[in-house]
Amino acid sequence: MKQKIAYDNPIPINAFQWTPKTYPEPLHFHTSLEIGYCREGRGQFIFESKLYEVRKGDVFIVNNTELHIAQSDARDPSRYIFINFDPSLFLEEDEKLLLPFAYRSERFENHIAAGTLLAQQVGVLIQQIFEELNAKAEGYLTVSRCKLLELGVLLLRHYRSGLSSEQWLKMSASQREIKEMLLFVKERFLDPIQLTDVAAHVGWSTARTSRFFKEHTGSSFVNYVTGLRISEAKKQLVTSLDSVADISFSSGFQSLASFYRAFHADTGISPQEYRKQFGVKQLF
Numbered sequence: 001m002k003q004k005i006a007y008d009n010p011i012p013i014n015a016f017q018w019t020p021k022t023y024p025e026p027l028h029f030h031t032s033l034e035i036g037y038c039r040e041g042r043g044q045f046i047f048e049s050k051l052y053e054v055r056k057g058d059v060f061i062v063n064n065t066e067l068h069i070a071q072s073d074a075r076d077p078s079r080y081i082f083i084n085f086d087p088s089l090f091l092e093e094d095e096k097l098l099l100p101f102a103y104r105s106e107r108f109e110n111h112i113a114a115g116t117l118l119a120q121q122v123g124v125l126i127q128q129i130f131e132e133l134n135a136k137a138e139g140y141l142t143v144s145r146c147k148l149l150e151l152g153v154l155l156l157r158h159y160r161s162g163l164s165s166e167q168w169l170k171m172s173a174s175q176r177e178i179k180e181m182l183l184f185v186k187e188r189f190l191d192p193i194q195l196t197d198v199a200a201h202v203g204w205s206t207a208r209t210s211r212f213f214k215e216h217t218g219s220s221f222v223n224y225v226t227g228l229r230i231s232e233a234k235k236q237l238v239t240s241l242d243s244v245a246d247i248s249f250s251s252g253f254q255s256l257a258s259f260y261r262a263f264h265a266d267t268g269i270s271p272q273e274y275r276k277q278f279g280v281k282q283l284f
Helices: 095-101 117-135 140-160 165-188 195-202 206-217 221-239 244-250 256-267 271-278
Strands: 013-018 033-040 043-047 050-054 059-062 068-072 079-085
Touching (some): 095 140, 117 140, 165 195, 195 206
Antiparallel strands (some): 033 059, 043 050, 043 068
């Protein structure tokens, strides 16, 4: 089951507390990346065919393609803080930070055990990000982003030590390729860009480009582009007095009807309601 993620902050990052149910729930995945820190209690964390026993202080790494779910012990429920963020936050800084999340499920150790120095360091950073995003004091976004990048560096150094030189080079090449694709799309999403344009840009077949794009972003090309266009429309709706029709076309949509469908699917409300709710002059 694909889970839809909405970010509560002007940059694509959330921090939240969560207590899993004490009974099995359906596995899910999402296009965001996640890092979870168990603050207390016990339970289990399931990643497709892998099952980890959970105790206080454990850390779990979740990418944007792997099915997963956690479950609490009925007598001692587990409680987590999760950081949920878009891969673009790492991609824009240094694509290597995404390497710990570029794994194939069956060969990856999602669990960082409580009591290790890394788990302690990650736990502190996760709690600090959670506190910053909830307090929203002056400069909180800058602090949160910096701490997330620091967390990414810790994970990169940890997982790099377990890779062979050949594996490292292959994964690094993949990250450079997806970064090239995403930059190309970001520069052109306001135009009627197609998957064939991306394939031609990187010199691959359309089928290979489609598979690679889905594997590394967790999203189809069409859904990814639509997400960029919706984000652009949201910014214009709250920072301009332009008509909805003008915003629709300037955000890259080819018809007003397709814009309304996509906008409602993303937000659950109409563009007019979104503008009324957030105000024309509110800044992102």
